[in-house]
Amino acid sequence: MAHHDDQDLLPTPGQRVGTFLKRKDVSQTFVLGIFFTAVFVVLGLWVYPHWMPNVMSKEMQGNEDIMIWFTVISAPIAGVVLAIAMESFINMHRGDTPPPEDGPGIKTHGPVVVIWSAVSVLFTIVAIVWGITEMNTWSSDALAGSNNALVVDVTGSQWNWSFNYPAQGITSHELNLPINQPVEFRVISADVNHSFWPVQLGVKVDANRLSTTIARTTPDKLGVFDVKCAELCGLNHAYMETAGHVESVADFNNWVSQAKATGGTQQ
Amino acid sequence: MASTTASKSKTALGAVVAIALGIAVVAGVGVELHAHSYLNAPTETATINGTITAPDGKSYPHAFITDGLYADPIDSKAHGACATCDGGHPTWPSYGPFTHFVLPAHAYVTVTMHVYDGGEKLNSPYFANVVGTVGGTMNVDGKDVASLAPDGVQHTFTIHGLPTETQDPLFVNIPMPKTGDGGQDQAGSPLPKGHVVTFSFITGGKGNYVWNCEYPCGDTTYQGFGAVMGSQGYMSGKVTVL
């Protein structure tokens, strides 16, 4: 397919946009762009929520929202890049001999570079603002809940978790929490680095030796969640997991008294 | 310069042979690694003897497991209980002779351990508690206890597993009491007299679990969890519920 006389990348003031869009390579790219953008939008809106587990806290919801919406926002960029690449790919010159003539000698195009960079910076700022706002929300939620937070001392040791509830005077190997109660995890390690990850609660913090780290959340949905170790800690790292339950306040209190009855340890 | 049909098929044959060779090399590495996995994992299948009624009122088949815990291969050899003393490390403590236990599902399992090592302090005092047994206790030399002092433990036997939809959870923690000073045990070992620890728990449905010790006996390593603790066949193993 021969290209016609050199045209600018963007229509000059005298040219109508229509003529530009009618050019074969532009129209092909445009259609491909719509297609790829749609793929990424679907990926964000449908695939991620489908893959990600149960949302059991505001923080987890926020994480899911970021995955969804960052994908959707990136979709047009992905669309443009992939469309240009695909259009170029399907219009290839095949064969063992090189193409008979060169392409247009376009060395650069100032406006395109400027616009591209500006859009990049804009997306970056959107992502930063979103992230900082989210972080601030989490901090103020944590602050608001800190007065009556349920404190759980989480100890990671090679290769099991144990949970101590100082206010209730019990320890256990499973993490049970009452619903809608802010909880403050004070995490420490008895040996090497571990990472405390109550998956469906959307928070995570490493367990370090002799330095307590904090994670805060408020579980807002009943059900089971997983507590996993997210930092390779040796031989049985893969098995350093335990179950957690978000239960009603009554069930939680029952569980506490049962544990107290067996010497302060959940059986 | 154009290749003939004959040389084209020669090339293709060469390609197939070379690719098959490459696959064979990779497969060979795999076979070798597989053979080295779970070495020194002598297996004990629980023996079932009658039934027993549990505190929950239900009746279960009663299964039995016996194993030992030794301070080093000399000790375990003296008791005729080698898991790793041939070809294993010359000074490391070890459970033995078995490190892989096969248990029946929905059974009342009673485990008897003969334990002979000394001990010090746990890294995480939680594991000085008996957890997951029938009645929440273990029997040490005839006496029921629910926990030990955190510095009175020689090793632990801790069963745990991945929480997953296809199997029931199983968590058991038994702190083994350390041996004291003085006395000699029956086999003439120079080590102090050991203890007999008995505990029972009820298995759920089929599943794959692991067990490991939670006591830091890897001397001269960080927090005592290196060396023997980080090797297979001594202080860790598998529990299969069938």
Add this chain to the structure above:
Amino acid sequence: MTTLSHKPASARPIPNPERSLITRLNMGTGTVVGILFAVITYYLLRHHFGSPWRVNHGMDMTNTHFVNVTILCTMFAWSFGFLVGIGALIGPFRWLIGKDLTAEEQLYLAGDGQGIKRYFKYCTDHKVVGIQYLVGVMVMLGVGGTMAMMIRTNLATPGSHFIAPIIYNSLVGLHGITMIIAMIIVSTGPFGNYIMPIMIGAADMAFPRLNALSWWVLFTAIPVLCSAWFLGGIPTGWTAYAPLSDQAGPGMNAFLATIIIFALSTAVAGMNITTTVVAMRAKGMKWNRVPIFVVGATISVALAIPAFPTFMVAMIQTGLDRTISTGFYDANVGGSGWLYANLFWIMGHPEVYVILIPGVAALMEIAPVFVRKPLFSYGAAIAGFAGIAGLSVLVWAHHMYMSGWMPNLNGPFMITTEFISVPTGLLFLVLVGTLWRGKPWMKMPMLSVYAFIWDFLIGGITGIYLSDVPADNYLHGSMFVTAHFHYTLMGAALTGAIGALAFWFPKMTGRMLNDRGSYISFWLIQIGFNVLFLGMFMAGAAGQPRRVADYAQAFAHANLISTIGAYSVGLGMIVLLWAIIHSWRSGVIAPMNPWGSKTLEWTVPYPVPLVNFDEPPVVTSDPYNYGRSAK
């Protein structure tokens, strides 16, 4: 020091290859002396400390610190001994007595007329070093790739039935470090050495002897790394986090020694490349006419020079902890694991750009040639590389968002990290701008450009999620991270390197890379790669942690898909290996400039003469002046 003259080859006297010490030294003598030094050191230390494997009845536990000292010293003795035995230290030894190598000796070292033997000697010809690096990289990729096949086979089903967790953990850590080292050198090693000096019109590199040194130092690290398997493996990932690395068994010493040796090799190579490009460009090759691959390789190694020493320091401190209980990373005595994490990631983040930039730059070299258009906005490409390199030293703690080290710094690091997407975006602009309105000649190097665009786009977008602190609460330490960095390190950097190999194969071997074999391998690799890591994104998004030998049933589906993709990649790599070896031995003889490229390396014949050019070239324009109305 004598410089090589530019007299035509026929007029130069060929050195009389008298049998002297230098002519007798090679890889074989190096190995012998290396083993000798290692054995002597081992027995000396064993005599002092007692056998690491001593049987001592009763309560006496073997002291692991003595074991670590013995093993580390033995490994360094091997490396040093090898360098002595291959003749790397003859020059410095002569300096001690006020002399240097004679002109004849230096010409001998350049390897002229020695045939295939020179590849097994301390040869200073940059072309020989380039081929040595190429073979070394291929070996490392083969070893690392085999480990990957083991990993994926074990993860095909839950239960870790194929391989025990202890061996699996070693596989993960050793696969990681082998591949990271291979990726660091995959483009700058073979092509930065062989092609780059010719590309800038130079006769060799600035420091030819250091060039040979950088390769042979790296070579000594390879057996050291492999010895980890015989010493019990490693319990850590390739990041060797402390204090788990303090706690680890004897195999960890192999890892430490490898890194320390490797950092030396990289520092030497980095200095060499930077000096060469700054000081030895041909007349007329102003900075705005330097080929983009040269720019990229230079920026990459310039970034490596400040970065890798911190890794070396982190490893030295781990070594000190493991031998004389310094406690750098032991909180019980006032140390901290966070110290290690910071030192590591101050290296670790620039390092991923060290890996990425040469691969992209090679593709930017390829695209104009095959699209027959100028590189779109050379200035934007420079700005992209420079921006990435500059920002990359400011972002390291995004790997530590969840560590609890300094939560107040999470915000600032998030800002710097997000901004890296701006110069990265410029790289995409340059590539798609070059594609735009062109009619690309579809050969293997050009295919790699398309694969890169797809792979790096996904890698980049998933990187944006990870850079967001709240989302990282979920994603950190999950398989999502693993999939992201494979898309960037493998999908971008390795794809770029494979494209570069297909592109420069005619100049490095004199033959064309077999088309059918490379196309088959390309599709097997790329399709398999995407199946493999898209499946891994699925598992990670569902909540599977990384570096686990076993996982819950919920992840079984995604893992099986990943494993199937992995087998396709493995098969594709074997096909590619076949294509390379077959073509090298009996491929179609290549013309001098099969692609119609305008860079200097295509103006010299194969075999490339010892000093590359009969007369130093003079450059009058940039190498991308394609186009019907080029300025």
